[in-house]
Amino acid sequence: MIPRSATGPCPCGGQPFGAPLSACCGPYLAGEGWPPTPEALMRSRYTAYAVGDTDHLFRTWHPATRPSGVEADPSLTWTGLEVVSVSGDDDEGVVEFAAHWTSGQGSSRQRGAVRERSTFTRRAGRWLYRDGVPSQS
Incomplete structure (x- = not known):
């Protein structure tokens, strides 16, 4: 895992805005709790990509x-997350988002965004990422 300060801002930009990793997604990545909503799970998965925590990605995937x-x-360096919409019920949730990235340096630097409509399913009381399709957000 790429080291990240537990006192630095959480990559997901969760609420309150600028909250430290330790007060946002950090406990989920450390296995000290489970994200209570599809949006919280999506934010923690974005953070896992940002810090290179593939264990969290694996265990939160259906x-x-x-x-x-x-x-x-x-x-890739993940540079920001925009949550476009959140919907669902007690068993299934959908989160549409744009995850921004950069790659390379200097004149070869590239920027882009992954735009996805992700589906989450509750299994044994826990939200899990089921699948995602590209979106036009």
């Missing part, structure tokens, strides 16, 4: 759709 291995792309 077993029916989870790949055999999960990898984070070390060439």
